[in-house]
Amino acid sequence: MRHQVVIIGSGPAGLLLGALLHKAGVDTIILEAKSRDYVLSRIRAGVLEQGTVDLLSHVGADARLRREGLPHEGFCLCFDGEMLRIDMKDLTGGKQVTVYGQTEVTRDLMEHRDASGAPAIYEAADVAIHDTDTGHPCVTFTKDGRSQRIDCDAVAGCDGYHGISRRTVEDRGLQTFERTYPFGWLGLLADVPPCAHELIYVAHQRGFALCSMRSHTRSRYYVQCELTEDVANWSDDRFWEELKLRVGPEVARTIVTGPSIEKSIAPLRSFVAEPLRFGRLFLAGDAAHIVPPTGAKGLNLAASDVHYLSVALAEFFAERSSAGIDHYSAHALDRIWKAERFSWSMTMLMHRFDSHSPFEQRMQAAEFAYLRSSRTARAAMAENYVGLPM
Template identity: 65%
Template sequence: MKTQVAIIGAGPSGLLLGQLLHKHGIDNIILEARTPEYVLGRIRAGVLEQGMVDLLHEAGAGERMAREGHVHEGFMLSFGGRAERIDLKGLTGGKTVTVYGQTEVTRDLMDARAASGAQTVYEALDVQLHDSDGPAPRVSYTKDGVRCEIACDYIAGCDGFHGVSRRSVDPGRITCYERVYPFGWLGVLSRTPPVDHELIYANHERGFALCSMRNEMLSRYYVQCPLDDKVEQWSDGRFWDELRARLPEEIGARMVTGPSIEKSIAPLRSFVAEPMRFGRLFLVGDAAHIVPPTGAKGLNLAASDVHTLYKVLCERYRTGDVDVLDRYSELSLRRIWKAERFSWWMTSLLHKLDDDVFAHRIRLAELDYLAGSQAGRTTIAENYVGLPYEWRD
């Protein structure tokens, strides 16, 4: 087989890139090691920046999101027994975020790709990249016991943190920066109405908590927990009691509880790999960077990578200018590091990092200052709704 762009990974970033390229007449094939059902079974957050919302519409996959997604004009910061609202729309000139689950984003992109007739190969095993530095890169894989190969112009590695794309790069050519946090998030999904119509981020002396949602009758809640905790240690009753304890009393009192339908503990890390281009291989999304989920940036950063890569590839095929490809890594990393900073800052500000009471009081003082400052609230809001996309200086 032959194509212009071989895309490794059929998660949201790979599917979104494939759909955008297809709409601009750039042929592409997506390879995915798992089944469609497995990909859709991944439970992830879904707070979408305005830039990603616009990009999904551009890709022709935003119609259901527009009907069923929940536009949020603000969120709550809880600390010291009080709750302060951050007015996203008012502080950013009208920008908002949309709550729409990553599973639903993936489903919509899968449906859009199927309707377009573009090719996706699921259960493509033992994927290997060949000659990605040369003029004729190839990708090989095994499907139904048969070894297959795709010749292509470029390879987009959208296969996540543990994927083959980054691992195929000579370690001497890539620099990785990482911070692993000494706690995790215990997340619970329940068929209950959300405690509030907007998200609540809570700082408490017992640890961080987050009240989120999927829709009017599906809530997603999190509490900070020790990294070595096991899900089996957390009964539903223990979880609800702990969550209530970390929220202002009036908010906890109106919380509707119920049986969990999914419960998991996720570690937190910050990670960046530089550069993001190696010859004709481009790293995209989690293949190049991870953020702690506190700032709601993971999926959105992948979308901004996709935006930059699809723009430079369109320019390259439209004009023949191969030099434009040099801009991908630099422009992507500029935005990535700003999002990494915001996610790290939010994580440091809202979590219990140790048993140092002085440090906890300092965090409360900072939250109090930010909540009482127009400039402080604006800084939070501008970063939360997402910094502007760019692909040219």
């Protein structure tokens, strides 16, 4: 078979890229190693920048988001018991974010692709990418025990950190930059109303905590923990007790507890691969970068990647111009590194590091004091949180 672009991976990055290219008249096929149900079972955060919402609106996959998403005009930082609200709308001239789960974004984009008639193959085994240094790459895979081949003009690697796309080019001059943090987030999802109408980030001597939500009736809470922790050792009662200790009595009074739907520990990592183009293979989303969840940038960075890539590929096919694809890597990486910086700075400010000296602890306190006293500092934080321009 033949298609103009093979997209590997049916997470939000691959599905959004497919939708953007379909709207531009580019023929695509999506290959996914897992089943549809498996992809939809992955629970991820969902704070969407306005730019991400605009892209979903552009392709016509925003109807449910508009009905069910929760617009947020600000968020709170709580540092050693002192609360500071970052008023994003006021500080950025009216911008905001929308809370809407990544699983729901994925579901909406899957249904949008189904309705468009564009093909997607799930449970594709043994995916391999060939000849990307030529003008005639191809992708091979096995489906239902039968080997198949797709000839194409370009391959988009949207298959995540552990996918085949980046591994294909690891020996072709790929550079990686990484910071692994010495702790994780223990997260609990429960069908209880949120404790507040906006997110609360908490820095406490016992460690970081986050009060978040998925809807008016479903909440997501996190506490910083050791990477060696076993989820099995954390009963629901123990989690709620620890969370209340960290958020302080005023917030603790508003927390409604209930049985967990899901509990898991996520490590924190900063990671960037360079470059993002290898001939006719382009990396995007988690195949290209990982950010700590502190800054709510992971899904939004994937959206900006595929925005740049879709514009570049549409230009390539419509005008036979390589200008866009030649500059894709540089354009995407410029925004990636700025988002990495913001996520790193939020992580460093709000978490407890056992290795920190008294000097470094005072630096954290001084950073919070500066945010409290300076509208300019709060505006810079708000500008990054709502998302830098694409």
